[in-house]
Structures are given as C-alpha cells and as structure tokens.
Amino acid sequence: MVEIIKERPVEKIGINISKHFGIADGLVKTDYQELMEALPSDLEEKIVSAEKLAIAWIETRTEKEMLLYNQLVDITSAIIDQAFSAAVITPGKTTTDDIVWWMRQKVTSLGLETWFHPTIDIQRDNEALQSHIYSFAKGEKQKTVLPGDLLHCDFGITYISLNTDCQRHAYVLRKRGNSGARVFSNCLCKRQSSARYFYRKL
Numbered sequence: 140m141v142e143i144i145k146e147r148p149v150e151k152i153g154i155n156i157s158k159h160f161g162i163a164d165g166l167v168k169t170d171y172q173e174l175m176e177a178l179p180s181d182l183e184e185k186i187v188s189a190e191k192l193a194i195a196w197i198e199t200r201t202e203k204e205m206l207l208y209n210q211l212v213d214i215t216s217a218i219i220d221q222a223f224s225a226a227v228i229t230p231g232k233t234t235t236d237d238i239v240w241w242m243r244q245k246v247t248s249l250g251l252e253t254w255f256h257p258t259i260d261i262q263r264d265n266e267a268l269q270s271h272i273y274s275f276a277k278g279e280k281q282k283t284v285l286p287g288d289l290l291h292c293d294f295g296i297t298y299i300s301l302n303t304d305c306q307r308h309a310y311v312l313r314k315r316g317n318s319g320a321r322v323f324s325n326c327l328c329k330r331q332s333s334a335r336y337f338y339r340k341l
Contacts, residue, residue: 152185158188162194222294231286233284235260238284257295259290261282261284289309291308292306
C-alpha cells in the first residue's frame with residue numbers, strides 16, 4: 140500500500156479513525172501502528188480521519204432505496220395505526236405488553252424485522268409524568284389500557300439496512316362524551332395557528 144501511495148501525488152491520507160463516530164473508527168491500534176511504521180515521515184503528516192467520507196457513504200442512497208424507504212415508513216405507520224385501534228385494544232383488558240407483542244408478530248408476519256424492541260407507555264392525568272428515559276428504555280409491560288389514557292409508542296422496522304423510527308400518540312376515548320377529542324382538536328388548531336404565525340414572521 141505504501142508503494143501505491145508513493146506513486147501518486149497525495150495531499151491527504153484518510154484512515155478509518157474517528158473520535159465521535161463509531162462507523163468511521165474501525166482501524167485497530169496494531170494496524171495503525173504498523174501503518175505509521177511503514178509510511179515515510181513526510182507522509183505521516185498527511186494522515187487524517189476519513190470520518191466525513193465514511194459518513195457520506197452511509198448517507199448515500201440510491202433512487203430505489205429511497206422509494207423502498209418511503210414504503211417502509213408507510214408500513215410502519217400502518218402497523219401503528221392498527222396497533223392503536225379497536226382491532227387490537229380493548230380498554231380495561233389489553234395491556235401495553237399485549238400491544239408490543241402484537242406489533243412484533245405483525246412485523247414478523249410481513250417477513251420484516253423490528254429495528255429495536257418497541258415500547259408502549261401510558262400517560263394519565265392522575266399519575267406523575269415519567270421521564271422520557273423511562274418511557275423509551277423500559278416502557279410499561281403490564282399496564283392495562285383504560286379509557287382516558289394517552290398512549291405513546293416508539294417503534295421501528297428494518298429492511299435491507301434501512302431503518303424507521305417512529306413515535307406516535309393515541310388517545311383512548313372515555314365511555315361518556317367526546318370531550319377528550321374536542322380538547323385534542325382545539326390543541327391541533329392552536330398549534331397550526333401558531334405555526335402559521337411563526338412562518339409569517341420568518
């Protein structure tokens with residue numbers, strides 16, 4: 140390799156080392172030492188991290204990959220939609236773990252894989268709000284879904300090295316009235332109004 144380098148006008152020699160990105164830090168210490176021993180001193184100064192090249196390579200997607208990725212996102216959303224529907228959830232009976240394993244089975248049935256183990260957590264107006272770390276790392280395995288609950292999921296699937304990572308909320312209507320639905324509708328209208336205001340200001 141040193142001979143090949145010597146034959147060419149070289150400004151920089153990028154190697155697989157990085158302080159911040161694991162995907163660009165694959166050169167072991169022994170190989171690094173042997174490389175430095177083999178290189179002439181005038182070339183040692185040209186050694187740099189090739190992390191930008193490695194990251195750019197990982198980020199590069201073909202047109203077909205992008206088409207497949209959009210389909211993968213649609214599949215992910217469809218699974219969440221069904222998981223958060225009456226087809227899967229019976230308030231007072233279904234647990235968060237039931238929903239998680241339904242999602243895993245659905246992914247397996249489609250011949251795909253989950254990117255990570257899904258989590259489902261619940262927010263209730265009469266319970267203290269848990270931290271995001273608790274929600275993402277642990278979820279709530281055997282908590283029964285009740286009317287008035289606000290459900291949150293973190294879910295992703297993988298296919299040909301493409302991964303989705305989606306979060307979604309769902310509100311479980313109470314048995315009487317639809318006040319919760321009206322509250323969410325009002326919040327959505329206010330958020331859209333605020334977004335339009337900030338857009339105009341920008």
